[in-house]
Amino acid sequence: MTVGTAVSTVLDRDGLDALITLLAEDGRTVIGPTVRDQAIVLAEIGSGADLPYGWGVELEAGHYRLRSRADGAAFAHSAGPQSWKTYLHPQRERQWTADLTADGDMEVREETSPPPSYAFIGVRPCDLRAIAIQDRVLGGGPHADTRYAARRRQAFVVAVECTEPGATCFCVSMGTGPAVGPGYDLALTEVVDGRGHRFLARVGSPEGEAVLARLPHVPADEETAGTARRLVEEAAARMGRTMPEVDLRELMRETLDAERWNDVTARCLTCGNCTMACPTCFCTTVEDVTDLTGEHAERWRRWESCFDVDFTHLSSGPVRASPLSRYRQWLTHKVGTWHDQFDSTGCVGCGRCIVWCPVGIDITEEAHALDAERAAASGDGEVER
Amino acid sequence: MGDEERENGRRPRLAVWKFASCDGCQLTLLDCEDELLALSGKVEVAFFHEAVTAPDEGMYDLSLVDGSITTPADAERVQHVRAVSRRLVTLGACATAGGIQALRNYADVAEFRAAVYASDAYIDTLATSTPISAHVPVDFELRGCPIDRGQLLEVITAYLAGRTPDTPAHSVCFECKRRGTPCIVVARGIPCLGPVTHAGCGALCPAYGRGCYGCFGPSNSTKFPAFIPLLRRDGMNTLDVVRALRTFNTAAPEFDAASRKEELG
Ligand code: SF4
Ligand code: SF4
Numbered sequence A: 001m002t003v004g005t006a007v008s009t010v011l012d013r014d015g016l017d018a019l020i021t022l023l024a025e026d027g028r029t030v031i032g033p034t035v036r037d038q039a040i041v042l043a044e045i046g047s048g049a050d051l052p053y054g055w056g057v058e059l060e061a062g063h064y065r066l067r068s069r070a071d072g073a074a075f076a077h078s079a080g081p082q083s084w085k086t087y088l089h090p091q092r093e094r095q096w097t098a099d100l101t102a103d104g105d106m107e108v109r110e111e112t113s114p115p116p117s118y119a120f121i122g123v124r125p126c127d128l129r130a131i132a133i134q135d136r137v138l139g140g141g142p143h144a145d146t147r148y149a150a151r152r153r154q155a156f157v158v159a160v161e162c163t164e165p166g167a168t169c170f171c172v173s174m175g176t177g178p179a180v181g182p183g184y185d186l187a188l189t190e191v192v193d194g195r196g197h198r199f200l201a202r203v204g205s206p207e208g209e210a211v212l213a214r215l216p217h218v219p220a221d222e223e224t225a226g227t228a229r230r231l232v233e234e235a236a237a238r239m240g241r242t243m244p245e246v247d248l249r250e251l252m253r254e255t256l257d258a259e260r261w262n263d264v265t266a267r268c269l270t271c272g273n274c275t276m277a278c279p280t281c282f283c284t285t286v287e288d289v290t291d292l293t294g295e296h297a298e299r300w301r302r303w304e305s306c307f308d309v310d311f312t313h314l315s316s317g318p319v320r321a322s323p324l325s326r327y328r329q330w331l332t333h334k335v336g337t338w339h340d341q342f343d344s345t346g347c348v349g350c351g352r353c354i355v356w357c358p359v360g361i362d363i364t365e366e367a368h369a370l371d372a373e374r375a376a377a378s379g380d381g382e383v384e385r
Numbered sequence B: 001m002g003d004e005e006r007e008n009g010r011r012p013r014l015a016v017w018k019f020a021s022c023d024g025c026q027l028t029l030l031d032c033e034d035e036l037l038a039l040s041g042k043v044e045v046a047f048f049h050e051a052v053t054a055p056d057e058g059m060y061d062l063s064l065v066d067g068s069i070t071t072p073a074d075a076e077r078v079q080h081v082r083a084v085s086r087r088l089v090t091l092g093a094c095a096t097a098g099g100i101q102a103l104r105n106y107a108d109v110a111e112f113r114a115a116v117y118a119s120d121a122y123i124d125t126l127a128t129s130t131p132i133s134a135h136v137p138v139d140f141e142l143r144g145c146p147i148d149r150g151q152l153l154e155v156i157t158a159y160l161a162g163r164t165p166d167t168p169a170h171s172v173c174f175e176c177k178r179r180g181t182p183c184i185v186v187a188r189g190i191p192c193l194g195p196v197t198h199a200g201c202g203a204l205c206p207a208y209g210r211g212c213y214g215c216f217g218p219s220n221s222t223k224f225p226a227f228i229p230l231l232r233r234d235g236m237n238t239l240d241v242v243r244a245l246r247t248f249n250t251a252a253p254e255f256d257a258a259s260r261k262e263e264l265g
């Protein structure tokens, strides 16, 4: 078998189970989709039995419901309430501890607890791209987050191509799916048909190759490979949402004073759910903790969001005091200024912010509306809605 | 810690005061079992009816105040508390927003009094329940019904270290997402006050499938005109909405204004 080529193999359900068990036996914390609290969440899984076989989801803006599936598929559900940043960029993490020494000095120790060695099962193509975006933000540059980088380096990634996009998905618009891009160790495509339930597996790294070699598998037959390809192609044609086909960065820059911002702000709760659910949002704040002795201090970092008034708190007050300025910061950062900062878009089209917004605000609808308003202002009434 | 205490090396004197409340918030202090020993080494608990019997005398460096003002006598006593306190911190929804007893603000107290007591000759009560800040300047307000134990320790340790307590004022949704709870509004259609409620509880209720009750009062960015239609979508009628806003923080200005507006229709 050659790495990164089209050479592929097929696993059955037992093979997938064996993969999970093997990764766990190798000392990895295996994280995958599983059903909890009436949703498909990410959690530690012990075997294939924990996967959401037979569960799908019904998605709309501000709406998520579990639905049972007759075909018994494990991965025919789109992005859930969490993303892989839950593990790679945890919501709260200690940075350092400091203690007062006997001679009155302060001894500061950076956090050195060994990062967990994860295996991620079922990373969607959009989420694989989201991880790459966070790599660029957190793992690169002169201020690389070494703990993020260590977790990332050790993570074994099993991607799963999308064969069942949700009504809120628009990865095609963002160029991130439904076929898998680079960055995986193994990539699977789930096929359920008259010939059975199986997973076309491809190798993306030497480590992936070594792991696959230890599993019961058969070379891919042409029919399975062909069906898998067709399912992914068909998924591309079934996207629930699109972004306007314009330069989004330019659109954001040219509509900063649009009336539409007032419209969306009137509906927005400023609750912050969209940023917390977004797989690329990376913002944090620090919290300094002291104990009662006064001799021990710790610095922790926790997720923060541009929807929090205190996010931009300066001595003169918050920079973005108005809800409008905060909603606009979120959308213009995601698809606009992210390019200036990190040379790519900050949106992968997963649709989480649309689903998990309690009032169902839809960034694709907002972008289309901004585009329409810009077109109307420039005298060109013809806009694609 | 204030400069004065640091200089003369004495432990700061702590007082705990009670006004109209259930006592739950001040008892949270006794609930800090693991930390009590360390705490008593750092502060002198100089006045605390629930724990020590020393008489009230002298100045206190840190006063923790529980309860709201509901009687003329308490309105006077809180002036004394302020006068003898270098730093005054309110504990919980009663002291910070008037508590659930502020429901009287929407009714006729004389009528209640006549209905409840056989003889009301000895009842001397105000027509309203008001927060401590309506009577005296307050240095810090800790939210919650009841307060969170961890946040109380944070307020005390921050005081001892001379720093600002870290008690985020954003919505409960932040904590809910950080906890990894699938939103119950989105996934189950259950009404939840999380989007307008101040964080602090760690998003406890949604984690157990219950909508947030608003125990920590309004967040620093409430959007009621956008939020109330969501409660209605999930099955609440006007009475339900008014009741949801009129619980422990009924007199918090944002909740109060929103519930009055609903009532007017
Ligand atoms: S902005 Fe929305 S659709 Fe885009 S990556 Fe974030 S959560 Fe997904
Ligand atoms: S959208 Fe807001 S929370 Fe997300 S990365 Fe940008 S500034 Fe941070």
Ligand code: SF4
Pocket (backbone or CB within 6 Å): A267, A268, A269, A270, A271, A272, A273, A274, A275, A307, A356, A357, A358, A359, A360, A361
């Ligand atoms: S867009 Fe939706 S999820 Fe985001 S802050 Fe506004 S109401 Fe909350």
Ligand code: SF4
Pocket (backbone or CB within 6 Å): A273, A358, B172, B173, B174, B176, B177, B181, B182, B183, B184, B185, B186, B192, B193, B194, B195, B203, B206, B211, B212
């Ligand atoms: S369950 Fe309630 S607190 Fe949690 S995210 Fe949803 S609305 Fe916010």
